[in-house]
Amino acid sequence: MKATIERATLLKSLSHVQSVVERRNTIPILSNVLIEASADGAIKLMATDLDLQIVESISAQVEQAGATTISAHTLFDIARKLPEGSQVLLHAAEGKMLIQAGRARFNLSTLPRDDFPVIAEGDLPTSFELPAETLKQIIDKTRFAISTEETRYYLNGIYFHVSDEGQPVLKAAATDGHRLARVTVPRPDGADGMPGIIIPRKCIGELRKLLDEVEGSVAVSLSASKIRFGLGSAILTSKLIDGTFPDYSRVIPTGNDKLLKIDPRSFEEGVDRVATIATEKTRAVKMALDRDKITLSVTSPENGTAAEEVSGAFQGEGFEIGFNARYLLDILGQIDSDLVELHLADAAAPTLIRENDRSPALYVLMPMRV
Structure with a gap:
């Protein structure tokens, strides 16, 4: 694999991707980012922690198509410290990757792309679009109430569900047992019949960071166990919390x-x-x-x-x-x-x-x- 990318483009994309990667990993490949260069001048960067996965596509000059995986945090730190405005050459061969920009050269170890795990999405029957601003509002007004208590894992996220109250609505709620936050928005087309889902805290955090750079709408596709967000050049896929969210409407005083x-x-x-x-x-x-x-x-x-x-x-x-x-x-x-x-x-x-x-x-x- 051989490609040249503008430093600013690489850095922005790596900042999104590396934050999904856990700092401590017992499985070495999970510390890496998958870099896939295709002949049509696009590079895909992918990172995962087995529960959450992000794929971002950026444009580059690709001389030689191919794919490899390299330490996400190390590559991010290198890209951060390279001179502004520089062109970064990535050249992977025989278990090594050369990173070159200006007079700086790094030679890093890589791991084969075949070992890199990919979350199998399966069928995602429910699909709809939500304005990025609406999704931001939902997250900002509820996530502070997400529980951090691991024993009550079913409260470690935001619960999204649809209901009919005179008009079709989509509701998002979070609670830690001491406080509850709920936001109600008009139900988007295509969300009818969606299952009630709990989106995990980490996915919410990554999604919120990405939303700052999205204009227009976010494409949401989901099943009872997975959810995928299309955010411009990035796709965020997450497993959902497998649990039952309590009937929170009982605690809302009337x-x-x-x-x-x-x-x-x-x-x-x-x-x-x-x-x-x-x-x-x-x-x-x-x-x-x-x-x-x-x-x-x-x-x-x-x-x-x-x-x-x-x-x-x-x-x-x-x-x-x-x-x-x-x-x-x-x-x-x-x-x-x-x-x-x-x-x-x-x-x-x-x-x-x-x-x-x-x-x-x-x-x-x-x-x-x-």
Whole structure:
């Protein structure tokens, strides 16, 4: 294999591909990127961790078609340090690859392409397109609630499913048992009858990075066990989490009759300030609700106390409730409007948080004892 590629093109593509590769691998070939040059002037770069696979196509001057695999992180680091604007020659033969740019030459070991594992997609019966901006919004407003607890593996991703509520919709939800985030968007053509799927956290992270460079729509194809995203020059394929996502609709409160309307920025800043003295054990921030003011306070046995008043419109009888400050800040960080609604019941019941009743995103937060 012999090809010449512009350094910027190679670097951009490698930055996408190498991030799928795990730093520590017991199987040496999984540390490598597959480089496949075809006679028509295209190079395919592929990386996998056996659960997630990315393929990116870039244009190059190909003198000799062929394929080999080489350490992904090493090649990325080399490409990063090569002079800007340089042309990079890749020449693979007899178990070695020569990488040359300007006066720099590297000779690296390769592994045969036949050993490189490829995820077999099988049949992907459901196909539809989603605008890249919609997919970004779904991910940004839900992924902070994905559980990191490995024992509850079925919560380690975002759950996508379709439903009919007066009109056909696609819903995405994530929860870790303490908070829930859900986004509802109009159902795209072709998504009817799709199975409920859980997309793993790592796939979500890689997908979000790639979405920044996609304009227009993303082609989505899926089955009950695999999903594929077509993102311009890149194709991301992932296995799905094999588990059952809990019926989260049961925890979304419908009868919370106490309503607090508040400016999310001043609320967020107030929570952030009083939480400065909170320790890991006492992450709780207490909210005392009154007609026209909310008093936020934190009591820490080690550090002392902090309190701040924030103005807000509250309907209902005054009471006190506590929340994990970090979880509350995560949710408030997703609110784009200048008003947020908190629908409360009592100090022990889950609280519903949203911009308004037309907002596509909805959050549920469990209170803490304070």
